[in-house]
Amino acid sequence: MTSISPLLAPAKGVVSHDQPSAASALESLLAIRFFEEAVDGLFARGLMHGTMHLSIGQEAVATGVCAALRKTDFITSTHRGHSHCIAKGADLTRMMAELLAKQTGYCRGRGGSMHIADVETGNLGANGIVAGGIPIAAGAALAQKMKGNDNVVVSFFGDGATNEGAFHEAMNLAAIWDLPVIFVCENNKYGMSNSTEFSMRIENIAERAASYGFEGVTVDGNDVDEVFQAAAAAVEKARGGKGPTLIECVTYRHKGHSKSDKNLYRTKEEIEDWKTKDPIGRFEHKAIEAGALNQDQVDAITEKMRDAVRTAITEASSAPDSDPAELLASVYREAGK
Amino acid sequence: MTERIITYAEAIREAIGQAMETDENVFMLGEDIGIYGGAFGVSGDLYQRFGKERILDTPISELGIVGAAVGAALVGMKPIVEIQFSDFTAQAMDQIVNQAAKIHFMLGGELSVPMVLRAPSGSGTGAAAQHSQSLETWFAHVPGLKVVMPSSPYEAKGLLLAALDDPNPVIVLEHKLLYKTSGHVPEEQYRIPIGTSNKVRDGRALTIVASGVMVSRSLEAAETLSGMGIEVEVIDVRSLSPLDMAPINESVKKTGKVMLVQEAPKHVGFMAEVAARIAEGDALYHLTEPVRRLCGMDVPIPYAPQLEKSVVPQLDDIVAAAVEVNRGI
Ligand SMILES: Cc1ncc(C[n+]2csc(CCOP(=O)(O)OP(=O)(O)O)c2C)c(N)n1
Ligand SMILES: [Mg+2]
Numbered sequence: 001m002t003s004i005s006p007l008l009a010p011a012k013g014v015v016s017h018d019q020p021s022a023a024s025a026l027e028s029l030l031a032i033r034f035f036e037e038a039v040d041g042l043f044a045r046g047l048m049h050g051t052m053h054l055s056i057g058q059e060a061v062a063t064g065v066c067a068a069l070r071k072t073d074f075i076t077s078t079h080r081g082h083s084h085c086i087a088k089g090a091d092l093t094r095m096m097a098e099l100l101a102k103q104t105g106y107c108r109g110r111g112g113s114m115h116i117a118d119v120e121t122g123n124l125g126a127n128g129i130v131a132g133g134i135p136i137a138a139g140a141a142l143a144q145k146m147k148g149n150d151n152v153v154v155s156f157f158g159d160g161a162t163n164e165g166a167f168h169e170a171m172n173l174a175a176i177w178d179l180p181v182i183f184v185c186e187n188n189k190y191g192m193s194n195s196t197e198f199s200m201r202i203e204n205i206a207e208r209a210a211s212y213g214f215e216g217v218t219v220d221g222n223d224v225d226e227v228f229q230a231a232a233a234a235v236e237k238a239r240g241g242k243g244p245t246l247i248e249c250v251t252y253r254h255k256g257h258s259k260s261d262k263n264l265y266r267t268k269e270e271i272e273d274w275k276t277k278d279p280i281g282r283f284e285h286k287a288i289e290a291g292a293l294n295q296d297q298v299d300a301i302t303e304k305m306r307d308a309v310r311t312a313i314t315e316a317s318s319a320p321d322s323d324p325a326e327l328l329a330s331v332y333r334e335a336g337k
Numbered sequence: 338m339t340e341r342i343i344t345y346a347e348a349i350r351e352a353i354g355q356a357m358e359t360d361e362n363v364f365m366l367g368e369d370i371g372i373y374g375g376a377f378g379v380s381g382d383l384y385q386r387f388g389k390e391r392i393l394d395t396p397i398s399e400l401g402i403v404g405a406a407v408g409a410a411l412v413g414m415k416p417i418v419e420i421q422f423s424d425f426t427a428q429a430m431d432q433i434v435n436q437a438a439k440i441h442f443m444l445g446g447e448l449s450v451p452m453v454l455r456a457p458s459g460s461g462t463g464a465a466a467q468h469s470q471s472l473e474t475w476f477a478h479v480p481g482l483k484v485v486m487p488s489s490p491y492e493a494k495g496l497l498l499a500a501l502d503d504p505n506p507v508i509v510l511e512h513k514l515l516y517k518t519s520g521h522v523p524e525e526q527y528r529i530p531i532g533t534s535n536k537v538r539d540g541r542a543l544t545i546v547a548s549g550v551m552v553s554r555s556l557e558a559a560e561t562l563s564g565m566g567i568e569v570e571v572i573d574v575r576s577l578s579p580l581d582m583a584p585i586n587e588s589v590k591k592t593g594k595v596m597l598v599q600e601a602p603k604h605v606g607f608m609a610e611v612a613a614r615i616a617e618g619d620a621l622y623h624l625t626e627p628v629r630r631l632c633g634m635d636v637p638i639p640y641a642p643q644l645e646k647s648v649v650p651q652l653d654d655i656v657a658a659a660v661e662v663n664r665g666i
Binding site: 049050051101107109110111112114115127128129130131132160161163164165166191192193194198199200260261264265321322324327328330331 | 368369371372373374376394396397398399400401424425428462463464465466467468634635636637639640641642643644647648
């Protein structure tokens with residue numbers, strides 16, 4: 001068992017200005033980064049199987065959004081879902097175990113990186129289908145409304161996903177039913193090899209909300225504070241029964257799309273330029289400037305998160321491999337269970 | 338003359354390139370087929386050779402892409418759609434099933450949809466349940482669609498060129514594990530008629546019927562079985578729709594024993610159709626053993642390598658099952 005401390009909303013609205021919220025956000029940012037660097041390494045050494053989509057460079061989005069959520073709120077995630085899972089509070093050991101195809105993994109080794117779900121923390125699942133989770137989020141939000149509680153649902157998805165019909169249908173349903181759902185678009189400039197300039201004619205993805213009659217905002221997705229503020233406002237609106245919001249978080253993935261990407265569609269300069277806007281360095285700098293954290297505290301959190309990921313690997317590695325014997329009995333849930 | 342050896346992916350690319358050179362109405366559309374060269378490297382340098390007007394890289398919009406292909410085909414073009422994984426045909430199913438398949442019939446025969454839809458199919462890459470399915474039966478069940486599953490580089494080129502000649506929508510399901518396999522492929526254009534089955538190995542002990550990657554796996558098994566003194570005949574069902582039963586029935590009459598191998602789940606799988614057709618004809622009277630189906634388990638494809646292997650017939654499973662059928666139990 002090893003997970004980040006629960007993300008905390010700041011007392012005065014700015015995550016990096018407040019000691020407890022800054023410390024927890026930094027844990028989240030670093031846990032995501034170290035977890036993904038570790039799996040990248042395991043993959044390179046042939047110890048991990050399949051393929052994998054890393055969100056290195058995009059950690060501020062999941063962190064800022066989840067800081068505005070409660071444990072009872074839900075999320076739907078994507079093929080690039082490690083960050084959402086960790087920020088919502090998942091156990092790093094069980095995530096690592098899933099990636100290492102272990103019986104103790106979140107999906108018993110059946111799902112792998114692309115399908116991790118942690119029901120305990122409200123994560124309804126990563127998704128191998130681009131835009132597949134967006135209508136599901138609307139449905140989960142519909143259920144919250146029907147049950148009369150004030151939970152909200154966040155749907156994470158990429159820029160590319162907004163070219164799928166599923167995105168547009170879900171947006172419209174959420175609008176006409178005033179659903180407590182927040183659509184969070186991680187605009188990392190590319191859907192696989194296709195840039196947003198290539199794949200759409202609009203400047204900002206947030207503009208798409210207007211055609212469904214609700215608000216869309218664009219924020220700097222590499223700034224935890226900006227992401228949090230937009231998310232907190234959208235969550236408050238959704239909890240209050242005032243319907244959905246689309247938040248476009250502009251960010252960048254440092255690594256290739258997946259394991260087979262040769263990065264032919266973008267330049268080294270562009271990648272290097274975005275690395276200078278790395279969300280983690282920026283956040284540490286802001287928190288230290290504001291006096292919320294000092295360098296010793298930052299170092300201590302860094303060490304703690306390195307340890308957490310190391311522990312996750314050690315614990316997961318010693319777990320039993322997933323078991324083929326139980327597959328046939330696992331397709332349907334037994335009635336009454 | 339030495340045989341020219343190229344990969345399955347290269348054979349497909351060559352067929353597309355030659356078709357585009359011969360017919361200006363042929364074009365290709367799909368996700369990441371441009372500069373990226375396709376998720377499985379099939380389109381490769383076609384983008385550099387033919388340019389972005391004819392190698393149309395698209396946004397992530399499967400329904401829109403297939404619909405656009407249907408529309409273009411209706412009015413005289415010959416689109417080749419690449420769907421990045423066959424699983425994502427689910428997004429485009431309205432255009433495939435309700436539109437492309439039916440337009441010729443439903444609208445009285447004036448129009449038709451000469452579209453080719455290619456998609457990588459099958460498991461074996463650790464990509465889990467939403468990227469590993471074998472969905473051929475979905476398409477084969479829809480009148481109006483033709484469905485082929487090339488089993489080798491040679492088949493891939495010949496079937497694709499035949500598909501491009503066909504005035505109807507043809508679904509070409511390419512197996513992911515075959516893309517990097519090599520074989521003899523003639524440089525010139527040739528066609529393999531859609532609607533034919535193909536005997537790929539002679540034998541008297543029993544008949545194995547398979548499609549796609551299961552053909553090469555069965556041929557490999559046949560070598561092992563041969564070492565055990567069991568000579569199996571192997572029939573490649575390269576075309577699921579239309580289905581050519583003649584070589585299968587002929588073989589069954591000779592061997593009296595038949596094993597049907599498929600990667601897809603057993604329940605309502607394509608090989609159930611083959612079994613039913615054997616039973617409907619006089620080949621039935623030649624069977625000395627019940628028909629045996631060796632299929633994928635009725636489960637989604639799992640991620641873990643040991644799990645994934647356990648749900649789909651592997652080489653050893655084919656050998657073991659063939660030994661059983663041959664022995665007669
Ligand atoms: C329906 C569907 N189409 C295509 C794919 C293949 N694919 C997986 S991720 C991806 C790019 C997604 O881009 P975006 O939504 O921007 O998310 P990002 O990968 O940038 O996080 C593509 C094309 C898929 N998984 N599902
Ligand atoms: Mg993207």
